[in-house]
Amino acid sequence: MAYKLGIIGTNWITKQFVQAAHESGQYVLKAVYSRHEDTGKQFAQPFNVDDVYTDLESFYNSGINVVYIASPNSVHFEQVKAAINHDIHVIVEKTAFSNPMEYAAILELLNDHPNVRLFEAARHIQQANFKVIEQQVAQMEKIAGATFVYEKYSSRFDDYLAGNEPNVLSRRFSAGALTDLGVYPIYAAIKLFGAPKQTHYFATPLRNGADGRGIAILRHDDFDVTIEFGKGSNSHLPSEILGRRDTLVIGDIAEVLDVTYYDDEGAAHQLSQEPLANPMTTEAVKFADMMTNPVDTADAYQELLSLSQTVNQVLFDLRQDAGIVFPADK
Ligand SMILES: NC(=O)c1ccc[n+]([C@@H]2O[C@H](COP(=O)([O-])OP(=O)(O)OC[C@H]3O[C@@H](n4cnc5c(N)ncnc54)[C@H](OP(=O)(O)O)[C@@H]3O)[C@@H](O)[C@H]2O)c1
The missing domain is CATH 3.40.50.720 (NAD(P)-binding Rossmann-like Domain)
Known part of the structure; x- marks a missing residue:
């Protein structure tokens, strides 16, 4: 039913x-x-x-x-x-x-x-192409680092430039570049590599104290993930995960498009599939399954909840590092 x-x-x-x-x-x-x-x-x-x-x-x-x-x-x-x-x-x-x-x-x-x-x-981590990335990362002998980029000019930035404070660029609404766009690559990084040991956030503030763009660094035992995101410009840089000689390149880390693996010899292998027309369909199916079969999916559900909680903690730590306080924090 x-x-x-x-x-x-x-x-x-x-x-x-x-x-x-x-x-x-x-x-x-x-x-x-x-x-x-x-x-x-x-x-x-x-x-x-x-x-x-x-x-x-x-x-x-x-x-x-x-x-x-x-x-x-x-x-x-x-x-x-x-x-x-x-x-x-x-x-x-x-x-x-x-x-x-x-x-x-x-x-x-x-x-x-x-x-x-x-x-x-978090629709992107449910998509088929994200599983492809996870499988490839699991096969890579060494992870030496990663750079994830998600920087898109927001239609609401026009409003900001006109002197207003749109919700999505306002600390009053617990928003800004980190929580609106940065959350996608951060989710991806934590899903792929686990919780970081240390985090830093270099935020470029807007006139209202919210972050308009920024660069976050997630430090792991022996590699760092650099994450660049923003709402006031368009970046056309892809994202990449560095092996030793091999590299995994992701055209768009939030839409999870164009996943290409470059092997030790530099030969390109296209791994991505054509995505579904609606990027929210996979998560809708997955959530319904977890609601319908709570016993069979208990572990997968706990994993998802724990990932969400870790992302929440990392976003908070990053904000603390950059001195960004939301009214909701008080
Ligand atoms: N997964 C994705 O791809 C994706 C894409 C875009 C946004 N989002 C997320 O979706 C959420 C909404 O984002 P948005 O950009 O659509 O936000 P928004 O335009 O500021 O608000 C969304 C809706 O919330 C209601 N709303 C607006 N201001 C409100 C207020 N002050 N108090 C209570 N309700 C208010 C409005 O509906 P009513 O006027 O009908 O009450 C509005 O249509 C955010 O969490 C955002 O991160 C996700």
Whole structure:
């Protein structure tokens, strides 16, 4: 039986997730929450959904059994907490929570609601091409270092340049380049190489104190991962993982496109497959499987939750290093 899906946040990413969820055949959109009835109805109409709520309590009491949350990062905590208290499964967009204090409170709450599953929607690490990267890394004799780049001019940067403070570039919403874009390569690095021993963040601040771009370094026992990201420029640099003589090159670390392995002789081997049209379909399928088969997938779920928690801690450590404080930290 399909999951009864509710959604929070009515921007384009939610539409993409609902389409992926429907495509998977595992979910049916049943209820929409928006702060404004008009916006909610506008979102719901193409999906033939009538249940639109502006009150969170009524939304959570509407009979949904899973919620997808794509509101600004700072709002996730309260919305997730309320969902868990209603025993509703949660798929929350990256970055899930503002800091480790919020995460700890959520984990404690989950202990009291053992049947609820919590997923952070890090779509890229679920994609088939990411598995290809993992398999290749496992076969490489030596990892000597890596450089991951994800730097894209944001449509919201126009707004910033016009003198405004868009949510996504505001500390008030636990946002900035690190939590909005840096989180993709950081997730990838931690999934591939584990938790770093030491971290540094050299952030380029915007006039409001949020980070507009930056370079993070994740130090491991015998190699470093350099991660460059930003929202005010377009980088066309690929990402790469250095072996000794061999190299794994990834055209786009967030979309996980164009994975090429250069062997010891420098010969190129194209490893990537054509990605699915909707990059959120694989995660939608995977999360549904973990909700439906909690016993069989218990270890995989714990691994995913623990990865999400490690990413949260690393993001926090990086912010501490750069002196970036969110209101949610107090
Ligand atoms: N996985 C991906 O590829 C991907 C891509 C983009 C974004 N994201 C993530 O999705 C989340 C939303 O990002 P976004 O750029 O769409 O954010 P956004 O435009 O600032 O807000 C998203 C939605 O949240 C609601 N909202 C806006 N301001 C709010 C506020 N002050 N308080 C409560 N709700 C508010 C709005 O819906 P209503 O007006 O209907 O209430 C809005 O449509 C973030 O966590 C982001 O990192 C993920």
